[in-house]
Amino acid sequence: MGEPAHITLTLRSDPKYLAGAREMMSSVARRLGFDEISCSQIALAVDEALCNVIRHGYDRRQDAPIWLRLWPQPTDDGQPGLRVEVEDEAKQVDPSSMKGRNLDDIRPGGLGVHIIREVMDDVVYEQREGGVGMRLVLIKQGNVKPAMAAESSCDAPDRDTPHKEDA
Numbered sequence: 001m002g003e004p005a006h007i008t009l010t011l012r013s014d015p016k017y018l019a020g021a022r023e024m025m026s027s028v029a030r031r032l033g034f035d036e037i038s039c040s041q042i043a044l045a046v047d048e049a050l051c052n053v054i055r056h057g058y059d060r061r062q063d064a065p066i067w068l069r070l071w072p073q074p075t076d077d078g079q080p081g082l083r084v085e086v087e088d089e090a091k092q093v094d095p096s097s098m099k100g101r102n103l104d105d106i107r108p109g110g111l112g113v114h115i116i117r118e119v120m121d122d123v124v125y126e127q128r129e130g131g132v133g134m135r136l137v138l139i140k141q142g143n144v145k146p147a148m149a150a151e152s153s154c155d156a157p158d159r160d161t162p163h164k165e166d167a
Contacts, residue, residue, distance in 0.1 A: 005069035005085075013054045013088075014062040021068060022047045025084070032072050033080035034140070041119035042082065042140050048112035049086045049136050057090025057134065065089055073141065081141040089133040095125040 007028065011017045026043040034042065050066060058064045066088050073081035098113055117123050122139035 003071065005071055007068075007070040009068040011066050011068065012062060013058045013064040013066055015051075015054060018047055018050055021050060025070075028070060029080075029082060029140075032074075032082060034082070038080075038140060038142075042084070042138075045116045045120050045138055045140075046084060046086065048115050049138070052112045053086065053088045053090055053134075057088050073139070075141050079142045082139070084138040084140075086136040086138070087128065087133065089128075092127045092131065092134060095127065095134075098125040 007024075009021065009024065011021065022043040025046045026039045029039040029042045030036075046068065050068075053066055054060060054062075066086065069085040069087070071083040073083050075081050116136075116138070120138045120140050121142075122137070124137040126135045126137065127133075128135055
């Protein structure tokens with residue numbers, strides 16, 4: 001992608017930072033105009049991707065880098081769109097091997113890849129150049145907030161902006 005990311009977040013592979021990344025993703029998606037379900041789906045997909053990097057890519061190491069990059073990508077008809085990249089320096093795997101486990105295999109865990117593919121419109125796993133790390137590209141488009149929706153937290157004035165009655 002030629003244009004620099006609108007948001008770049010660098011975090012360590014420590015699970016304690018996952019909640020912040022989820023909240024940021026949901027908040028940004030809301031600001032871009034996605035409905036609440038889509039905001040939750042985007043946050044869930046990113047959370048699952050980050051968990052997979054930490055658990056499988058870095059074997060639970062808590063000191064390795066992960067980059068999260070975002071680009072708004074509105075559609076031609078004005079619907080919201082978002083491109084998210086999750087990039088790491090973990091061990092490389094064959095992108096074609098990135099498949100969710102069989103859903104008939106009932107046991108806890110192992111559903112991250114399946115969930116990501118289910119809730120996002122486009123999912124691409126790539127090896128980074130140089131023989132180290134992976135890149136996951138996630139695309140979500142459409143699912144705008146309903147026109148009937150009342151003012152939501154993303155439409156409300158910023159907390160740092162004084163209201164007329166406060167001034």
